Amino acid sequence: MTYCVGIKLDAGLVFLSDSRTNAGVDNISTFRKMIVYERPGDRFMVLLSAGNLSISQSVREILQVEQLKEDPEDKESLTIWNAKSMFDAARVLGNAVRHVYDRDAEALKYTGVEFNVSLIFGGQIRGEGMRLFQVYSAGNFIEATPETPYFQIGEYKYGKPVLDRVITPDTRLDEAAKCALVSMDSTMKSNLSVGPPLDLVVYEANRFETDKIISIDMQNPYYRMLHSSWGQKLREVFDSLDDPVWDDAQTDTPLKTEGGRSKPLKKITRPEERLI
Template sequence: MTYCVGMRLDAGLVFLSDSRTNAGVDQVGTFRKMSVFENPGDRLMVLMTAGNLSISQSIRELLSDFKDSNGNSIWNAPNMYEAARILGETVRTVHQRDAKALADFGIDFNVSLMFGGQIGEERCRLFQIYAAGNFIEAHNENTYFQIGEAKYGKPILDRVINPSTSLDDAAKCALISMDSTLRSNVSVGLPLDLLVYENNRLAVTRFVTIDEKNHYFQMIRSSWGQQLKAVFEGIDAPIWDADNTVNTNSPAGHATNSTVLSHASSRNTPVMVAHPRNQDNKTSSGEIQSFAEQNGSGKQH
């Protein structure tokens, strides 16, 4: 499996990917999921992949030389939308070639991709491409995409990332998101590839491969856990069955104590399942003791 996250911000783009493809008991596979297509001064495009490794590698290799029916490629596409469309056609080409053969062996055509960058003077753009070759684009309302094991790293992104987030803060947030995923899922693993792209550079200027020896990521892993624990311990435990002290200035009559979870005068009840009246499930302690004696559990040896 894998985890990749990409962000489209006012200041540029942030891409982060892991490199684990298999996490069996005695076999751990590592393949890098990020590929860069660069023509300095003209265009910078980044592709990240998740899903079946053979499919994603075929797409990546074909994409570099692929031309559509009009002879267009990602290298001469006038904008990122057209480049994403050409990538979608590349995905469908691989599907037409390999999907039936894979299906004959019970293997689904399983791949998802993230593709972003900048061409010429156009603004930075970010797309998520699906196995059918269709895609969606990131906008201010959804300024980041995830592929792979997305659920563990999503909460921190939702709370922190917005279009005005700085590139450095976004990179920090992406690494925290990755750390949360690494901690909870063994199918995601080091090393990581992190690329931070600043608007209008049209070339790679900030890229790093992060392994277990990277000092900054070590600091993230230790301090984030400590800070989370400190915040957790700083939140009061809930109060059950409190009295009816209320804030009369509150239109809703809320309790003055923000730690009150329930009131003594307004107890709730769960959904109760009725006990079947014609069923006797009572077991006396004598019956339990007799059973134990029959099985020799009380014998001395």
């Protein structure tokens, strides 16, 4: 399994990925799922991948040489290195996915393996703002907007609530990095097939390069602090909430009220009794 998240803020971009893959629980390996493409001053792009590892590795390999020729007469083909917009770069990526599909999908089908890959691709090319895309197995893609400023791929459920509570376009970059790490921590706690080391990249808008790239293992001081404090403080919050009180005379927030609107459950008390 995999968990990756990409976040687009006014201030920049945050990318975080785990690095565990598995072919069954008895076959766990470590593969990095993030690649950074950088030409300082000109373009900065990050690719995160989930799904079948043979597909995502092929996509990454092909992306390096992929040339999207729409008109055979064109002298220069489109690549992620000469694309003038992130949208065009995402089209090159989508094309790389289709290239692998054409090569592998039929053979995979024979062995009952679905053609399954999902990608997050974001960055900035000089001349336009930052953009963030999610690319699907069919090579089609969607772009993040202010209403939904992040994408997740892989095991997304455990880590989604904290993103929904925290991330908006005006979230600060370091705060978003913290949020991504908490989201990853919740995921790793509940799904053993998501695991360290973690790769984190923080990109500041209009820099076209970054030095905030780090690989985080379980000895990392900041991650250890986050992991233990989050768990402990969540428990404190839980304890600070009132327990339910059944008798409505004793509290402002009774569990049972006189005029409860929903029909209470009927108990069945004899074998011959029927529901409803």
